[in-house]
Amino acid sequence: MKNKKLKGLTLHVLPFSEVKDLTITERVKRILSLVLGNKIVIMHGRLRAEEESRLVQDTMAMIGHIKTFKGIELAVIEPDLRKETMFTKMKYNIAKSLVGDNSALTVIGPATVVKEIKRDPKKIEVLLG
Amino acid sequence: MFRILKSFSKRMLRSLFGQYDNIKIGFYGPPNAGKTSIANTICKDWTGQEIGKVSKIPHETRNVQFKEKVEIKHKGKALTFKIIDTPGIATKIDYEDFLKFGLKRKDAKKRAKEATQGIIESIKWLDDMDAVVVVLDSAENPYSQVNITIIGNLAARKIPVLVVANKIDLRKADIKKIESAFPEYDVVGISAKDGTNMEEFYESLFKLAKKV
Numbered sequence: 001m002k003n004k005k006l007k008g009l010t011l012h013v014l015p016f017s018e019v020k021d022l023t024i025t026e027r028v029k030r031i032l033s034l035v036l037g038n039k040i041v042i043m044h045g046r047l048r049a050e051e052e053s054r055l056v057q058d059t060m061a062m063i064g065h066i067k068t069f070k071g072i073e074l075a076v077i078e079p080d081l082r083k084e085t086m087f088t089k090m091k092y093n094i095a096k097s098l099v100g101d102n103s104a105l106t107v108i109g110p111a112t113v114v115k116e117i118k119r120d121p122k123k124i125e126v127l128l129g
Numbered sequence: 130m131f132r133i134l135k136s137f138s139k140r141m142l143r144s145l146f147g148q149y150d151n152i153k154i155g156f157y158g159p160p161n162a163g164k165t166s167i168a169n170t171i172c173k174d175w176t177g178q179e180i181g182k183v184s185k186i187p188h189e190t191r192n193v194q195f196k197e198k199v200e201i202k203h204k205g206k207a208l209t210f211k212i213i214d215t216p217g218i219a220t221k222i223d224y225e226d227f228l229k230f231g232l233k234r235k236d237a238k239k240r241a242k243e244a245t246q247g248i249i250e251s252i253k254w255l256d257d258m259d260a261v262v263v264v265l266d267s268a269e270n271p272y273s274q275v276n277i278t279i280i281g282n283l284a285a286r287k288i289p290v291l292v293v294a295n296k297i298d299l300r301k302a303d304i305k306k307i308e309s310a311f312p313e314y315d316v317v318g319i320s321a322k323d324g325t326n327m328e329e330f331y332e333s334l335f336k337l338a339k340k341v
Contacts, residue, residue: 049285052278053252056220060245063222071221074274111221117274 009040009113009128016044024048028055031108032062035072040109040126046076047106055108068112075117077124078104151198152338153211153257157283158264159275160187160217160244163295166321167264167330168214172196174327180214186230188244190216193254203331208338215254216247218275255282259341260289262334267294267318268301271310280311289340291333294318297325 012034019027028051034041047055052074059072107117107124115129156164169179181194195213224234224241232240255261261283265271283290291314294307298320308316317333319326 049278049281053255053282056218056278057249057252059220060222060248063245064242070223071219074220074278076274076277111223 010038012039012041014041014043019043019045024051024054027051028058031055032058035108035110036062036066036069038110038113040107040114043106043108045106046078046104069110071111072108073111073114073117073126074106074108075124076104076106150209151211152208152341153213153259154334154337155213155215155254155258155261156264157215157251157255157261157279158217159266159269159273160219161185162217162264162266162269163321164217164264165190165214167262167293167295167319168196168212170321170324170327171201172199172212175199175201180212186227186232186240188217188219188222188227188240188247190214191240191243191247192216193247193250201331201334203335206335208335210338213254213258215251216244218248218251218279219244220275222248252282255286255288258288260291260337262291262293262337263314264293264295265307266296267304267307268296268299271307276310280314289337290314291337292316293330295321298323 014031014034019030022030027047031041031043032055055072055074062069063071105124107126109117109126111129113129114126116127118125118127156168158164165181165183169181169183172178172180176196176199178196180196181190183189193213193215195211197211199210199212200207201210222241222244224237227237227240228234263276263279263283265276280290280292292307292311294302294304294316296302297304297318302318304316304318307318315333315336317326317330319330
């Protein structure tokens, strides 16, 4: 039964270079088209705040219009800087502002496939439905 | 950029003309954290009327609802607020989840549809807020992406935030976990159900209003 559920499960790795020049609309559209194809997207980097809220809004707009689509599960894993020195934090923030936050990893999957994404700063666990 | 300029000019006007009146306070958070319960407690305390219905079924609030000119007095000072209660934000809605609460399929589907629209509406209202109270269930894991997305969006918009850890009456409540999840924000633990710590909440609300 379990194997039957996992049949056809695809992980799609989305490199930062593939989305960095896209507009918010294009980036969200790209992610959602992969998710609608029942793929779990592993994206290098993280979405900006306005992109995350746009992703939630567009997801909501699709529920009810696309059969069997119930939404998404989303999680970001990033380096835990709480115990780092002020200098390291500063270096990280400068790098972030120059080249964007690509030290993080974002996982987005269809809610019907991904039941939950559990995380701690060192690992991410995707629980399948 | 436009948002930052808008927020800066709003703050300048307030400091020049002292317009600390009808401060728009939004209640945001995931579904079933107790946003409406808190908004109801405030509105009942100061206007005698509630703002909306509460229920154990998630997504009871599916439209933004507000109460104008709520005058709150605390330690000899008075401030007037516009209390805005928003639908809970989620990344997934499955009408089948509502069936477990005894709803009929047709009603569950209707509720799910309205809930999706409510979430879109909630996010759209973010730009109109002067300050936001993020309401979290202190018995739930605060590290959910929805909470991080809400707080991230408020930070990006430079909107002052107060985090409320609601439901501290529950045995599993853990305020410390919420404090460590959002160390850069003031966290106040309350129970809207039995009114615990409301004085501390009003104290924090007045501090929040000063940041507007």
